[in-house]
Every structure is written in structure tokens, then in C-alpha cells.
Amino acid sequence: MMPAFRAVLFAACILFGGAGCAVAQNLPVHVDPGARDDMIDPIAVPALRFLTTPDFPPFNYADAAGRLAGFNVDLADAICARLEARCTIQAWPWNRVQDALADNQGDALIAGLDIDGSAAERFDFSRIYLQLPARFVTQKPVAPGFDPLSLTGTVAVREGSAHAELAQRTLGRAEIVFYGSEFEALDAVAAGEADAFFGDAARASFWLNENPDCCGFAGEAYFRPDLFGAGLAVAVPAGLDNVRVAINWALTRLQREGRIDEIYLRWFPVSFY
Known part of the structure; x- marks a missing residue:
């Protein structure tokens, strides 16, 4: 890394949160492929009932034909295939899906549930399989020389x-403009109504x-857990250790075999790392 670029990146890291900042990378590696193997008995998990929601694109959503699609849906299918387990994936409304899992309507929930929130008191969680950084987006002519x-x-x-909240706190020289969704905010950049998206x-x-x-x-990825x-x-009912361990076993092998990378690039050909 060139010294001048390192200085700019260091300054940006201070602005956006110190140790939470990381240099962008092409592919995520959050499941350590060299991790110690969990001991599992596949017979103990002959089937997996996944729950998700239909309203979290591009991770899990109902497409134009009403079929479930998304990164999480494909990953759930891959986990079941790696375990050689029968698989079902059922969509629930977001405001009911946690109760459905707690009421034994499913064995696992793959829907972007916050592992640090109140759900941590109700459920156990698998290994983290994907982190979600923040990025700036600008029109292409601006991106090469972008400096936050x-x-x-x-x-x-x-x-x-x-x-x-972070933009308001740290981008004191910029005007922050609010939109109802990320996609509306990005459309504003495309239309020239905003200079950048964060x-x-x-x-x-x-x-x-x-x-x-x-x-x-534009610029680097910002990791602020x-x-x-x-x-x-993946969330599982508290104490359902055989399912949690089996999912971890599958995630580790899918990472080693490059399958998680394949699914990631299918849904994110423009890598956000």
C-alpha cells in the first residue's frame, strides 16, 4: 500500500471509528476454513426446517413469481445439501418469525436477525457467515478521487x-439528505440529486x-460491528445444539469448498468488500 494512500485510509478510519475500519477485499471470509471440525452425526439431523422472511432483498425475498429467492435462501439450500438433509424453507412476516422459531415452527431462522439484540436472549446462533460493511457510492467520474x-x-x-446516524455525527461539512430506503437514496445519486450515498x-x-x-x-469499506x-x-432455538453444530459444520465445509464464494458472487457480482 502506498504511503499517501495509507495516510488517507488511516484518517478515514479515525473519522469512521478506528479499529472498526478495514481495507476492502474481493471476497468475504468469515467462516474460518481452517477451523477445528465439529463432531456431528448426520443421522441426528435428517431434515432442516428453515424459516425466513419475504421482504429482505437481496438476502431473502419473494420474487415476481412469488418464489423465495436471495443469498440466504441459496445458502440454506447449500447447507441442507452439504448435510444431505431434507430441506424446507418457509417465509413468515418479520413481526412473527421469531415467535414461530420459538414455538418450534422451524429448526433454524436465516433472515438477518441481529445476533446482538434481544434475540440473543431467546436463541443460539451459528458462526457468522457474512459481515455487512458500509460503503459510499458516487457517480463513476467522482469515485476514483473520492475522499470522505x-x-x-x-x-x-x-x-x-x-x-x-454516523453520517450526521461525522460528516459535518456535508448536507445529509434522508430517504425512505437505500434504493431511493441510491436513485438520488444516479439522478444527480445527491453527490454521494452512504x-x-x-x-x-x-x-x-x-x-x-x-x-x-467510492473509498473503502467500513466495518463497525x-x-x-x-x-x-443462523438462529436456532436455545439448546438445539445438534442443529447449531451441524450448521456450523456445513458452513465450514462450504467455505473450504468455495461454495459460499459462489453464492456470494451470484448475488453480489459487484463485490461490496
């Missing part, structure tokens, strides 16, 4: 998000794949 420390224009954010990198990557000509990621969450993991 000198940003003085308008920054589009999703209202009520942790990203909006928010969830995964949603931005999904949008960039559909809008490849106008815009791109204290603000953006520790990452995505």
Missing part, C-alpha cells in the same frame, strides 16, 4: 439507519448490479 474527509456536498442516507454496502451492491453505468463504490451489527448468522 473533504466531502462538502449532499449525502443520501436511509432515514433512521445507523449509517444515517449506507449498507450489500444493498448498494445489489443496486449497482442493476445500474452499472452510472455509479460505483458496534453500529452495523456483528454480521449474519
Whole structure:
């Protein structure tokens, strides 16, 4: 890394949270492929009933035909295949899915549940399989020389998000403009109504794949588990250790075999790392 670039990155890391900042990478590696193997008996998990929600694109959502789709849906299928377990995936409304898991309507929940929130008191969690950094997005001509420390224009954010809170706190020279969703905020950048977007990198990557000509990621990825969450993991009912251990076993092998990378690139060909 060139010294000047390192200095800019160091300054940006101070601005956005010190040790929480990391250099962007092409592919995520959150399941250690060299991790110690868990001991499992596949016969003990002959079937897995996954629960999810239909409203969290691009991770889990109902497509135009009403079919469940998304990164999490494909990962759940891959976990079942690796375990050679019969698999079902059922969608529940977000405000009911946690109770459904607690009431034994399913064996595992894969829907972006916050592992640091109140759910931690109700459920156990698998290994983290994906972290979600924040990124800036600008129009393409601006991206190569982008410097968040000198940003003085308008920054589009999703209202009520942790990203909006961080932008308000740290981008004192910029005007923060609020939108109802990440996609609306990104559309504003594409239309020239905002100079930059700051928010969830995964949603931005999904949008960039559909809008490849106008815009791109600018600057580095920002990892702030204290603000953006520790990452995505599979929730299981408390004490259901055979299922949790089996899912961890499958995640480790899927990482070793490159299957998680394949699923990631299928849904995020514009890598958000």
C-alpha cells in the first residue's frame, strides 16, 4: 500500500471509528476454513426446517413469481445439501418469525436477525457467515478521487439507519439528505440529486448490479460491528445444539469448498468488500 494512500485510509478510519475500519477485499471470509471440525452425526439431523422472511432483498425475498429467492435462501439450500438433509424453507412476516422459531415452527431462522439484540436472549446462533460493511457510492467520474474527509456536498442516507446516524455525527461539512430506503437514496445519486450515498454496502451492491453505468463504490469499506451489527448468522432455538453444530459444520465445509464464494458472487457480482 502506498504511503499517501495509507495516510488517507488511516484518517478515514479515525473519522469512521478506528479499529472498526478495514481495507476492502474481493471476497468475504468469515467462516474460518481452517477451523477445528465439529463432531456431528448426520443421522441426528435428517431434515432442516428453515424459516425466513419475504421482504429482505437481496438476502431473502419473494420474487415476481412469488418464489423465495436471495443469498440466504441459496445458502440454506447449500447447507441442507452439504448435510444431505431434507430441506424446507418457509417465509413468515418479520413481526412473527421469531415467535414461530420459538414455538418450534422451524429448526433454524436465516433472515438477518441481529445476533446482538434481544434475540440473543431467546436463541443460539451459528458462526457468522457474512459481515455487512458500509460503503459510499458516487457517480463513476467522482469515485476514483473520492475522499470522505473533504466531502462538502449532499449525502443520501436511509432515514433512521445507523449509517444515517454516523453520517450526521461525522460528516459535518456535508448536507445529509434522508430517504425512505437505500434504493431511493441510491436513485438520488444516479439522478444527480445527491453527490454521494452512504449506507449498507450489500444493498448498494445489489443496486449497482442493476445500474452499472452510472455509479460505483467510492473509498473503502467500513466495518463497525458496534453500529452495523456483528454480521449474519443462523438462529436456532436455545439448546438445539445438534442443529447449531451441524450448521456450523456445513458452513465450514462450504467455505473450504468455495461454495459460499459462489453464492456470494451470484448475488453480489459487484463485490461490496
